[in-house]
Amino acid sequence: MADHRLRLEKMIETLRETGHRLTPQRLAVLKVLSLSEGHPSAEQVYEQVKDDFPTTSLATIYKTINLLKSVDQVLELGFAHASSRYDGNKPYPHPHVICTRCGRVVDPEHTAMRELSRDVAIDTGFRITHHRLDFYGLCPDCQEAD
Amino acid sequence: MADHRLRLEKMIETLRETGHRLTPQRLAVLKVLSLSEGHPSAEQVYEQVKDDFPTTSLATIYKTINLLKSVDQVLELGFAHASSRYDGNKPYPHPHVICTRCGRVVDPEHTAMRELSRDVAIDTGFRITHHRLDFYGLCPDCQEAD
DNA sequence: ATATGTGCAAATGGTTTGCAGTGAG
DNA sequence: CTCACTGCAAACCATTTGCACATAT
Numbered sequence: 001m002a003d004h005r006l007r008l009e010k011m012i013e014t015l016r017e018t019g020h021r022l023t024p025q026r027l028a029v030l031k032v033l034s035l036s037e038g039h040p041s042a043e044q045v046y047e048q049v050k051d052d053f054p055t056t057s058l059a060t061i062y063k064t065i066n067l068l069k070s071v072d073q074v075l076e077l078g079f080a081h082a083s084s085r086y087d088g089n090k091p092y093p094h095p096h097v098i099c100t101r102c103g104r105v106v107d108p109e110h111t112a113m114r115e116l117s118r119d120v121a122i123d124t125g126f127r128i129t130h131h132r133l134d135f136y137g138l139c140p141d142c143q144e145a146d
Numbered sequence: 147m148a149d150h151r152l153r154l155e156k157m158i159e160t161l162r163e164t165g166h167r168l169t170p171q172r173l174a175v176l177k178v179l180s181l182s183e184g185h186p187s188a189e190q191v192y193e194q195v196k197d198d199f200p201t202t203s204l205a206t207i208y209k210t211i212n213l214l215k216s217v218d219q220v221l222e223l224g225f226a227h228a229s230s231r232y233d234g235n236k237p238y239p240h241p242h243v244i245c246t247r248c249g250r251v252v253d254p255e256h257t258a259m260r261e262l263s264r265d266v267a268i269d270t271g272f273r274i275t276h277h278r279l280d281f282y283g284l285c286p287d288c289q290e291a292d
Numbered sequence: 293a294t295a296t297g298t299g300c301a302a303a304t305g306g307t308t309t310g311c312a313g314t315g316a317g
Numbered sequence: 318c319t320c321a322c323t324g325c326a327a328a329c330c331a332t333t334t335g336c337a338c339a340t341a342t
Binding site: 076077078079080081084093094095096097098099100101102104106108117120121124125126127128129130131132133134135137138139140141142143 | 222223224225226227230239240241242243244245246247248250252254263266267270271272273274275276277278279280281283284285286287288289
């Protein structure tokens with residue numbers, strides 16, 4: 001579906017452009033994040049990276065993910081009572097469908113709200129119960145403080 | 147704006163209907179959550195409750211909030227790297243505008259996405275940089291497992 | 293060569309939990 | 318009178334951090 005190789009190259013290029021080193025551990029993390037169709041947690045990335053790189057630490061996974069976040073090469077889906085899930089394929093805001101039972105995270109094919117919810121249900125087979133829509137930015141006071 | 151007294155009564159009624167006791171501490175939490183125009187954190191609720199009730203513990207605040215969540219009388223806005231914020235006035239899903247600098251949470255007046263974002267910016271004065279839209283429900287596998 | 297990255301282990305911080313004591317119904 | 322609730326302190330757990338060592342550039 002998505003061109004994973006291109007994503008990986010884009011990540012690597014971005015790290016270079018921003019003056020960061022490409023260590024083997026980092027490369028392994030980039031690969032998992034760029035190749036994964038799913039939305040893995042840091043722990044899941046860790047498990048995969050350990051296969052080829054047994055000495056890797058979870059801390060390094062987090063550090064690499066944070067680095068990628070800082071250069072907008074990975075999207076973090078943060079939750080209050082569960083670990084964050086990461087999307088390295090589409091590192092820009094887009095809708096997600098999240099199973100409240102098993103935690104599965106799916107990207108709906110369609111991407112406009114009453115009808116959108118219905119479309120998402122049809123696309124994904126989920127039984128939609130609720131949603132979350134947040135806008136982020138600078139409040140008036142914080143714009144002044146710039 | 148919102149009818150806070152009605153919200154408080156609704157909360158109390160719901161607790162009664164669901165067989166829960168109304169302790170003074172609980173009542174204090176309900177008041178803060180129902181009266182607040184903002185979207186306080188558990189800590190902020192705690193600070194307010196302590197004013198009238200110095201012996202109250204943060205644990206009790208959390209327990210009460212969780213109780214209210216379980217009967218759909220408060221909406222939790224969960225974040226990965228910050229404490230959750232709670233809305234006792236509108237305990238159903240609705241858009242929020244969140245300042246990425248100071249954490250301020252505002253309810254936009256308008257509520258349909260390209261244009262919605264612009265409307266929200268006009269309504270709130272925020273400079274919108276990104277958004278989050280999640281749908282929650284049961285994935286196909288979990289529907290079967292019911 | 294040298295600063296950046298790694299890995300360990302300890303710290304963090306919001307939230308939850310166990311349990312003995314308290315009080316609402 | 319009883320059982321749900323409170324408050325304390327300890328536990329939890331995802332994530333972050335400090336630091337000595339290693340290594341990409």
